[in-house]
Amino acid sequence: MALSDVIRPFLPVKAWSEPAPVVAVLPLSGVIAAGGRFRQGLSLQGLAPRIERAFKTKHLAAVALAVNSPGGSPVQSALIARRIRDLAAEHDIEVYAFIEDVGASGGYWLACAADRIYAEASSIVGSIGVVSGGFGFTELIAKLGVERRLHTSGDRKAMLDPFSPEKAADVKHLKTLQGEIHEGFKDMVRARRGERLKADEKALFSGAFWTGTRALEMGLIDGLGDLRQVMREKYSDDVRFRLVDDRRPWWRRRFQGAELAGWRRSDAGADLADGLIAAVEERLLWNRFGL
Numbered sequence: 001m002a003l004s005d006v007i008r009p010f011l012p013v014k015a016w017s018e019p020a021p022v023v024a025v026l027p028l029s030g031v032i033a034a035g036g037r038f039r040q041g042l043s044l045q046g047l048a049p050r051i052e053r054a055f056k057t058k059h060l061a062a063v064a065l066a067v068n069s070p071g072g073s074p075v076q077s078a079l080i081a082r083r084i085r086d087l088a089a090e091h092d093i094e095v096y097a098f099i100e101d102v103g104a105s106g107g108y109w110l111a112c113a114a115d116r117i118y119a120e121a122s123s124i125v126g127s128i129g130v131v132s133g134g135f136g137f138t139e140l141i142a143k144l145g146v147e148r149r150l151h152t153s154g155d156r157k158a159m160l161d162p163f164s165p166e167k168a169a170d171v172k173h174l175k176t177l178q179g180e181i182h183e184g185f186k187d188m189v190r191a192r193r194g195e196r197l198k199a200d201e202k203a204l205f206s207g208a209f210w211t212g213t214r215a216l217e218m219g220l221i222d223g224l225g226d227l228r229q230v231m232r233e234k235y236s237d238d239v240r241f242r243l244v245d246d247r248r249p250w251w252r253r254r255f256q257g258a259e260l261a262g263w264r265r266s267d268a269g270a271d272l273a274d275g276l277i278a279a280v281e282e283r284l285l286w287n288r289f290g291l
Helices: 003-010 044-055 074-091 106-111 138-143 168-196 212-218 227-235 250-260 265-287
Strands: 022-029 060-069 094-104 116-119 124-126 209-211 240-243
Touching: 022 044, 022 227, 044 060, 044 074, 060 074, 060 106, 060 227, 074 094, 074 106, 074 168, 094 106, 094 227, 106 168, 116 212, 124 212, 209 212, 227 240
Parallel strands: 022 060, 022 240, 060 094, 094 116, 094 124
Antiparallel strands: 124 209
16 A cells, blocks of 8 residues: 555645645637737747647646637648647646637647647638638729849749739649648648548638538537636536636836837838738638637
8 A cells, every 4th residue: 555545534624635626727819820910829939838838737727728729820730739749748648728709820830830720609700721822902003103133043933922913833833832721731631630530621620710610510520618617518517727827027018019110210111101001911711710
């Protein structure tokens, strides 16, 4: 008989001998992009310390991903998901994903890092595809009397330049790249969801998105329910939740935010323009799903 078995009955507080299971809650909310480009951007660089802390939580029973993202960079999506899977395997910990408003495109990629995925009935799920967009200003600059001067070394260096007429060969090249990225996305979903996928692949990988109810029928998720409800059902009502948030000092977060917003006077004009463009792009990504 182990010494702990002898001592346990005499401990004054049950929690000391039988601590409640803990679920580390890792929020994954915002557009997925490198370099903090968006106000609530998700990148491996920004998330890595929090992901590490989540899997080092004391008395850890599981990690819960609170996903609310319309997508973004496929590279960052893959890097974040891979880091979560690597640590889950290293610590032998189950991972659950809970899609809130949206888990679409790269947001669904992040959800697939979990062993089980849940959503609300009205959550937006899916959009397994690749999209790129831009604007063409050729007629506008002509009307304004602006002369476009562009000099390159390499005949494809200015491919898809918004101030030059679009070329069929450039569009074909872009679609080839999109196809390769899309195949990688599909391979990941197949690997993570496996036989749980119930719908035809043509529909699943069309880039369309669905409600949580329909996503459950298609096998894209494993159930309907919120984080606390599902975790309590799995680990008892005594389960404790630990939110893994950004632990940087308030003054450091404020300074970095000010810097990214164009606080530095030397780059104020460029930062302001970049910030406005990023804000529009972020708003368009959310608006695509009616949010």
